[in-house]
Amino acid sequence: MSNGLIVVGEEVDDYAYIPPEYFEYCKKALLTPDLKKSTDFIFDSVSSFDNEHVCVNDGTSVYFIDKELEQSRKLPKLPGRGEFIKDGELIRGHLNGKMTVLDTKGRILAQNSGDIDLGDGVVAKKQIKLPTPAATLSCPVISGMKDNSIEKRINDTIYYEMVEAYEDLVRFDGPENTMYVYSTYVITREKNLILIDQNIFTDLLGAVHGYSYRNTICIDTETGVKYGLADLFRTDSGAWEYLSTVVSGQVREKMDEMGYFTDEIVIGPDTPFAVKQDGIVIYYTAGDIAAYAAGMQEFFIPYADLSEYIDTEGDFWNAFK
Known part of the structure; x- marks a missing residue:
């Protein structure tokens, strides 16, 4: 680490395959450079903060440890999970998943709340x-x-x-x-x-x-x-047959490009969809109807083409139109 401390991950089976990414999440211990002092395996993450301290998470709190494995009295201890670096007189990073800027007393000066x-x-x-x-x-x-x-x-x-x-x-x-x-x-x-x-x-x-x-x-x-997809259409309107025909047609148009597993798509009440301003999108996650490498597949149908089937008196339609 930047302050000379050594990070050691938990003991694992020598004969098993260990994904390299696992070290990022497993329990860790810290040792001084001379190996004379160490902590228990209590840290979920450890990152360099500055030349004097590392930033650690112990599952419940975020705090800072110096070269002698002592918790800093000059830097804050914060509830939750986080990772910070020193930025001049400020502490900058993420706290509980939100980008955060603190002073050295732990006061939040700015935070991307996401609200x-x-x-x-x-x-x-x-x-x-x-x-x-x-x-x-x-x-x-x-x-x-x-x-x-x-x-x-x-x-x-x-x-x-x-x-x-x-x-x-x-x-x-x-x-x-x-x-x-x-x-x-x-x-x-x-x-x-x-x-x-x-x-x-x-x-x-x-x-x-x-x-x-x-x-x-x-x-x-x-x-x-x-609301679900069925709430958008009149009962027995023939919407499922129409949507299945339209989406299957779009699949056939892109069959050579995308390599779909099938050219017959059946749409029903449980088919995933997204509402847009001028139509709906029927979508399938990667690997559902085409190779995973092809990514998510989307099929757009404008409301203008669905006017025969939409329940214009229904609660779903009138909630956003």
Whole structure:
């Protein structure tokens, strides 16, 4: 490290394959250069801060250790997870997933909160969950609504859809079973409809490649109801047959370019979709209908082509049109 300390990772099986990335997340100990003093294996991460200190995380706090393995009295101890470097008289880095600038007393001078103003006094506050050293799950928390019960219903739905639904992906059980998980999202509002577009990237350490998921959520701010694709169309309108025909046609047009696994796409109520201003997007994550290297596949259908099928009297349509 920059101050001369030595970092040692936890003991592992010499005969097993150890993904190099595992060292970034496993428990670590610090030793002085003469090897006469050491800590226990208590640190999730260690990074250089300046020529005198390193920045460490012990699972609950972020703080700074000097060349003698003593916690600095001149630098702060902060709750949560973080990584910082010295920038003149300032401390700059990330605290609990948010870009942060501190003074040496630990006072936050600037922070990228990630909060989004959705209008009418409604704010989407960014919440970050850090269940393991290798996992970061982000989701918005809605505040400022006039009806507290609807606000709670919306937040419960968001948390389930964006965090709880992916908890099974979070694994931290040694070098052979550790999953890197990182999620981001974009949140917007169209009239009375909250639109969330979430992306989740996962990587089982040592695997050939990671895997990406996309999750879109449409929630009515007036009722707290989460809408699905079926809510957009009249019952028995023939929408599924039409969408299947259109998307299959787009697949055939790009078959030579993308190398799709099939040229017959069946669209139904559970097919993932995204709402746009002038149409909907049917999407498939990488590897679903084409080779993983082809990436996510999207198929756009304008509302003008769906006028025969859309339930223009329905709650979903009128929430954003």
